[in-house]
Each structure stands twice: as C-alpha cells, then as structure tokens.
Amino acid sequence: MNRTLGEITGFVSTYPTGLPIYLIVAAMLFVLGIMACMLRRNAIGILIGIELILNAAILNFMAFWRFRGGLDTDPTMSGPMFGIFAIVLAACEAAVALAILLNLYFNFGSVEVDKIRQMKH
C-alpha cells in the first residue's frame, strides 16, 4: 500500500502517524542505548543504555501490532502481551544487576567498569 508522505508523518489527519515513523524513533532509541553502552564507564550508565534498548524493542512490537490492526484483527493481544512480559523481565534484570553492582561497590569501592578487571579479589 502506497501512502503519501503526509499520511505517513501524520500531517494529513485521515490516518494516525505511520509505522515507519515509529520504527525510526525506535531505531534512534536503540542506537542511543548502544552508544551509552559503549561510552559509559559507570556501570549504572550502561544499565540506563540497556533500558533504552529494551524500550526501543517493545515500541517496535507495539507499533507492528497496532498497524496490523491492533485489537480488531488480533484479539490475542500479542503486542501488549510481549510488552508486559518484557517489562517484567526488565524489572528482574534491573534488580539482579543492581545487586551485583552493589556487591562490586562493596568489594572494589567503585562501579567504574574500567577499574574492574575481575569479579573476585
């Protein structure tokens, strides 16, 4: 289906802002998350980058679900369901990661990943 640029961007109001725009926003979030993971020295900064990547992925799932018709064509709710499970698993991941980081801080006095070459004394 070919849409005009106005329809895709949502500046023509007969259709909501289209799927490619959501995908581009999610791609930008993903790349920013990757850059944070590569650049940060503070391990919690890396965690923030991981959260950005996870959110980009969930946003992609939701956008694909919605623009295939959403609730009307897919009553199994695959998009939001995946989002909910991903959010719960992100909570698990954040809890365990912060527990490990606190242990690192107790042992090394720092959470700078450059200074931590091994997990044990």
Added chain:
Amino acid sequence: MSTEAANIAFTGWQGANIAFWVITVVVLVSAFFAALSRNIVQAAFALFFCLLGIAGYYLLLGSAFLAVTQIIIYVGGILVLLMFGILLTNRPLQRDLPYSPWLYMLVCIAGLLLLAAIESVIMMVSWHQVATLSVPASDVRPLGKMLITKYLLPFELVGITLLLCLVGAAYLVRRREQ
C-alpha cells in the same frame, strides 16, 4: 457499544498526531541526555522523561494497560531502583570521568553508521499497514482473558522468574557476618 463505536471509520487523527510529535521531541531529547550526559544523576532524570514519553506512545498505539504498566513498573520501580543504585554507589556529585576524544568520536561514528543502516532498511521496505485504523477500544478485558488462557504458562513462568530474581537479588546484597 464500544465495538460499534470502534467500527465507524474515524478520520479525526490530528489530535493524536500532534500528541505524537510532541512526545517524539520529548523522548528523543531526553533519550539523548540519558545516553550521553556525563552526570549520571542527570541521565537518570532524563530517562524518567523518556520512559514517560514512551508510555504516551503506548497510549497512542492503543494499549492503555501497557502505558500504565510502563509508568508503574518502569518509572515507579526500575527507575527508583536505578536511583538508589546511583546514590549508593556514587560519591556525591561525582561526574563520570571525561571520555577520551578518540573513544567519543569512534562511538559517535559507529552510532551514526548503525542508525544509517537501520533507517535505510526501514525506508527500503514498503510496510504493510491496514487501510483504516479504528479508535483503540479498552484493552484491559482482552488482556486479562488472554493472560489466563493462551498465555497462562508464560505468565506463571514469568511470575516464578520474578520471584527467583528478587530473592536472588536480596540474597546477593545481604550483609555478611564478620
């Protein structure tokens, strides 16, 4: 009643589309600061606005439940946890060490290349979209039904995983004797 209302082709999307662009500005600016700000506390605050904006996206995409879940768990839970982590592990007001310019340049180039690759793929594909989209109906009832029928096993597994992770995390940070 709500399904009848949803079947009517709805053309007044301008409000939602304006909201989309406002949210997009907020999300991208705050994500930029969350990813690249050297002050880690500032990054966490920027992540707060970013996650709120993404909850707005979920609302626009027709899942109010996921939006509320995002606010409660991400903003209310994970972000507060991150803040605790920052405040417990950072010496007060300490900034991240300055990045070496080479690393900074390398990361920026790699990021731009990755972004260009992904976006060229997005632009090349002609994405299939349904011709008319209805106004999203309430999604709480179908989500609840699906959680206890089709997705029952993943639901239980995720619950057990969450319990194990929380117990494991509490075990890891316990205060050791002597």
